[in-house]
Amino acid sequence: MLAFTVCLVFPAVAQDKPYFVTYSHDLEEPGNLEIETKSALARPERGHHFGALATELEYGARAWWTTELYLDGQATADDSAVYTGFRWENRFRPLLHEYPVNPVLYVEFENITGADKNILEVVGHDAESDLVVPNAVSRSEHKHEGELKLILSSNIHDWNVSENFIAEKNLGHAPWEFGYALGIARPLRSLSSGRECIFCAEKFIAGIEGYGGLGDTWALTLHDTSHYLAPVMGWELSAHMRLSFSPGFGVTGTSVDQIYRVGLAYEFKDMDKMFRSRRGEVR
Amino acid sequence: MKPVFASWDGVTSHWESVPSRDHARQNPLGGKPEAVAGGSLLYRNHCQQCHGADARGDGQKKPSLHTESVRSATDGDLEWFLRQGDLRHGMPSWSSLPQGQRWQIIAYLRSLP
Numbered sequence: 001m002l003a004f005t006v007c008l009v010f011p012a013v014a015q016d017k018p019y020f021v022t023y024s025h026d027l028e029e030p031g032n033l034e035i036e037t038k039s040a041l042a043r044p045e046r047g048h049h050f051g052a053l054a055t056e057l058e059y060g061a062r063a064w065w066t067t068e069l070y071l072d073g074q075a076t077a078d079d080s081a082v083y084t085g086f087r088w089e090n091r092f093r094p095l096l097h098e099y100p101v102n103p104v105l106y107v108e109f110e111n112i113t114g115a116d117k118n119i120l121e122v123v124g125h126d127a128e129s130d131l132v133v134p135n136a137v138s139r140s141e142h143k144h145e146g147e148l149k150l151i152l153s154s155n156i157h158d159w160n161v162s163e164n165f166i167a168e169k170n171l172g173h174a175p176w177e178f179g180y181a182l183g184i185a186r187p188l189r190s191l192s193s194g195r196e197c198i199f200c201a202e203k204f205i206a207g208i209e210g211y212g213g214l215g216d217t218w219a220l221t222l223h224d225t226s227h228y229l230a231p232v233m234g235w236e237l238s239a240h241m242r243l244s245f246s247p248g249f250g251v252t253g254t255s256v257d258q259i260y261r262v263g264l265a266y267e268f269k270d271m272d273k274m275f276r277s278r279r280g281e282v283r
Numbered sequence: 284m285k286p287v288f289a290s291w292d293g294v295t296s297h298w299e300s301v302p303s304r305d306h307a308r309q310n311p312l313g314g315k316p317e318a319v320a321g322g323s324l325l326y327r328n329h330c331q332q333c334h335g336a337d338a339r340g341d342g343q344k345k346p347s348l349h350t351e352s353v354r355s356a357t358d359g360d361l362e363w364f365l366r367q368g369d370l371r372h373g374m375p376s377w378s379s380l381p382q383g384q385r386w387q388i389i390a391y392l393r394s395l396p
Binding site for chain 1: 312317318320321322323324325328332366367368369370371372373374375376378379381382383384387
């Protein structure tokens with residue numbers, strides 16, 4: 001019986017949601033490695049255009065545990081291009097069955113500088129003004145931060161609805177900062193046509209996400225917080241490759257007016273075979 | 284409810300875990316050629332790596348779907364299992380696939396000789 005329970009894995013990227021900030025309860029399939037680049041393009045008021053790039057290595061350690069490494073950098077017009085640090089995150093599904101609402105626990109360690117502009121989450125009183133500091137100044141600020149998220153996610157018929165509650169703490173000083181992300185998405189067509197195609201509706205997932213800060217333990221208020229609304233679109237180019245796009249719009253005075261995001265993901269199957277120490281190991 | 288079963292193997296009693304409402308469900312796409320064609324493509328993209336192109340596994344780690352357990356399951360049992368997965372033993376939940384696509388996969392599995 002044990003032999004039949006090993007490597008019971010379906011590989012594909014088709015199920016992934018095109019969210020850039022919100023997490024659903026989808027985890028990486030065990031043994032698979034997904035490499036994704038996420039870029040953010042924006043121009044803050046009284047600042048220069050910038051492009052930030054996060055390269056994400058996501059590995060399915062178990063069906064209930066996904067671990068990820070982010071390498072971050074950015075380039076700012078009339079300034080410089082800098083590497084801004086790394087993030088290591090882990091997501092765990094504590095409940096092994098499917099429920100109407102599925103919780104996932106998220107734990108992250110960040111070692112980044114103040115020059116990071118990826119905006120992979122918004123917490124506390126994060127504001128547009130943080131993005132106009134010259135790189136030479138902002139990169140001297142080193143942040144060692146811990147971040148916790150409670151991810152709640154539901155698949156209702158063809159829809160995914162996800163809610164994230166974020167708590168982030170600079171490990172050296174500063175208060176706990178809080179934030180949220182909400183997302184809803186569904187494929188444009190529910191059934192497979194049965195033919196290989198690239199532009200057909202079943203290859204696209206559309207939705208919208210919203211995210212923002214909720215203040216911190218020193219000032220638990222929405223005053224001077226940033227909030228965004230962002231339509232999202234995902235396009236499954238092949239069984240292994242996915243392209244995502246999202247224009248985001250700031251909805252408060254402290255938000256960046258517009259953020260454009262592009263993501264490109266490629267999934268490598270069965271990477272665990274390179275690391276498996278013995279045959280028949282149960283994952 | 285009893286513990287969820289481990290796999291699609293030969294133990295038929297594990298379908299007792301399926302709620303009666305799900306157990307009784309019938310595939311709304313069952314027997315439709317276009318559903319089988321769609322299910323075939325979905326199977327190739329999502330399932331083939333671990334169950335093999337002919338769904339017979341490899342006799343060792345890759346589980347066959349040509350088992351008495353699968354044959355004896357109702358469409359509702361299979362849809363429930365695809366939705367639930369078996370994370371403890373490496374089978375992801377496919378609740379994130381549209382429900383229609385899960386039915387298409389089941390229609391394809393039923394069409395296998």
